[in-house]
Amino acid sequence: MIVGIIGKPNTGKSTFFNAATLLSVPMADYPFTTIKPNRGVAYLRVPCVCRILGINDNPVNSFCREGSRFIPVNLVDIAGLVPGASSGRGLGNKFLDDVRQADALIHVVDASGSTDEEGGTSSPGSHDPIVDIDFIVREFDLWLQQILTRDWQRISRTVEAGADKLDILLAERLSGLSISGKIITECIDALGLKADRPAGWRDVDILALCSIIRSRSKPTLVAANKADLPLAKENIQRMREKGELVIPCAAEAELLLRRAAEKKIITYLPGDVRFDNVDPGTLSNEQKAALGMVSGKVLEIWGSTGVQETINSAFQKLLGTIVVYPVEDEGKMADKNGNVLPDAYVVRSGSTARDLANVVHSDLGDSFLYAIDVRKGTRLGADHPLKDNDVIKIVSAGRRG
Numbered sequence: 001m002i003v004g005i006i007g008k009p010n011t012g013k014s015t016f017f018n019a020a021t022l023l024s025v026p027m028a029d030y031p032f033t034t035i036k037p038n039r040g041v042a043y044l045r046v047p048c049v050c051r052i053l054g055i056n057d058n059p060v061n062s063f064c065r066e067g068s069r070f071i072p073v074n075l076v077d078i079a080g081l082v083p084g085a086s087s088g089r090g091l092g093n094k095f096l097d098d099v100r101q102a103d104a105l106i107h108v109v110d111a112s113g114s115t116d117e118e119g120g121t122s123s124p125g126s127h128d129p130i131v132d133i134d135f136i137v138r139e140f141d142l143w144l145q146q147i148l149t150r151d152w153q154r155i156s157r158t159v160e161a162g163a164d165k166l167d168i169l170l171a172e173r174l175s176g177l178s179i180s181g182k183i184i185t186e187c188i189d190a191l192g193l194k195a196d197r198p199a200g201w202r203d204v205d206i207l208a209l210c211s212i213i214r215s216r217s218k219p220t221l222v223a224a225n226k227a228d229l230p231l232a233k234e235n236i237q238r239m240r241e242k243g244e245l246v247i248p249c250a251a252e253a254e255l256l257l258r259r260a261a262e263k264k265i266i267t268y269l270p271g272d273v274r275f276d277n278v279d280p281g282t283l284s285n286e287q288k289a290a291l292g293m294v295s296g297k298v299l300e301i302w303g304s305t306g307v308q309e310t311i312n313s314a315f316q317k318l319l320g321t322i323v324v325y326p327v328e329d330e331g332k333m334a335d336k337n338g339n340v341l342p343d344a345y346v347v348r349s350g351s352t353a354r355d356l357a358n359v360v361h362s363d364l365g366d367s368f369l370y371a372i373d374v375r376k377g378t379r380l381g382a383d384h385p386l387k388d389n390d391v392i393k394i395v396s397a398g399r400r401g
Contacts (some may be wrong), residue, residue: 001321001346002074003314004102005223008132009119012225012251013108014038017077019255019307022262038077042311043070045271046323049389050341053375055333057341065269071323071344073315076102099140100176104318105220106310107136111236111248112229125231130239133222137211140218144210145203147173152206156199166195179217187212219318221245223310228253228297247313249306253294257305266291271308274299320349322388326360330374330393347386354382357394367397 007013021040043062048069050057057064062071078098099105109132112124117131148170155173159166167181167188174184188195191208224236227248239246257275261268265287268275277283277291298305315321325341327333335342345359358365371380374391386392 001103001315001319001348002076002101003104003106003311003319004076004078004099005106005108006078006099006136007108008110008115008136010115010121011108011110011119011132012249014077015255016106016108016223016225016249016251016307016310017075019251019258019305020075020311022258040075040077041072042075043270044073044312044315044321044323044346045070045269045308046312046344048341048344049323049325049391052389053333053391055340058334058339059344060335060339060342062344068269068271069323069344070270071346073311073346075311078102099218102218104314105218106223106314107133107220108223108225108249108251109133109239110226111224111232111239112226113231113235114226114229124229129224129235130242133239133242133244137214140214141207141210144174144214145207148206148210149203152198159196159198166198174213177217179213183216184213187216221247221310221313221318223247223249223251223306225249225251227302227306228293233301245313245317247306247310248302249310250294250298250302251305251307253298254305254307256290256294260287260291271304271312273303315346321346322349322351322386322390323347324351324356324386325389325391326356327374327391327393330372330377333374333391341391349388351386352382353380353384353386353392353394356386356392357396360394364394364396369395369397371395 005013005017017038017040020042045068048057048064048067050064051067059069062069109129111129113127113129114122114124116122116127155166155169158164158169167184170184171179171181185195187209190212191205193201193205193209222239222244224232224239224246226232227236228250236246236248254270257266257268258270260266264278265283266275266277323344323346325344327341328335332338332340334340345356347356347359353371354365354368357368368382371384372378372393372395373380374393
């Protein structure tokens, strides 16, 4: 699973990406700073099952700190969009094509309204961030509409002649987005459109279909960045009243805290509600002022910088993920090397025991016999749905016993 980060230039999108991954990408106050999408690894933070079980763990594919398991997840920073992107403006076609690889999206918006329509910097309150939410949705919908309507007459003739089904043909058109015919059928039915008479559809019908397909195939939340600036709080409330899933963020503050923790100036874990100075006497006046600003204008007001909460929400709320822990030795809850609870995997809710086997290794899936719920000591079949914090042993033909 991949979560993409989108937004206009200068909203703090690349700062958010840097803060989430600590991977250095270009940052500057001019449009199109990011031309190629940047991939990085962030971490999902969840309560570790080791605390529930009362044991000490030895993570291998992740790490555990103070009872929290940090599990690597994939982010991609997609270059900034401007109005007219669906028509190719501002390298829009390339930017929109890059979005194909993402399963869900984080839309970074300047909550203070200090970034204008074109992505230029301005004073707080000079621009309405709700306009940015609406524009990016419309650009996506128009882009999808262009894809679907290129051969609409031919598609309509084929369907109405009974030579093929509409959901199959549209799924082929949208194959790069991994949208199934089933989802398309559900969207058509939800709108009450006649799938056997597409020639009678109006442009507004096709656009409505694109809108619902987009919302289901690319679920999106809003990272209301620059939440520490004037007018941000009022704008965040307005965005929430609009029905958006909105997380207040201060990406620059998060980046500052992570770098300070990296230099051992403070102790801080992503998502913490506070930080501690390691040795206050060694801090310069500039460092004290910066950390004081983060504490007073961000943490005390919002409870966190919002960056970790945004990542968690993207994977847990938008993609509906759970965390499961595969082990080889059910008695010790360890791998063959004795590492206790070595791995944590992020999978979709509803994933089965066989799905987990395939995630761990395709050979395990191919030779799957059964699984064991280690915490309950019960045997599970291939189609048994997994639950959050399950500890699972996979038994395969090659590893029986």
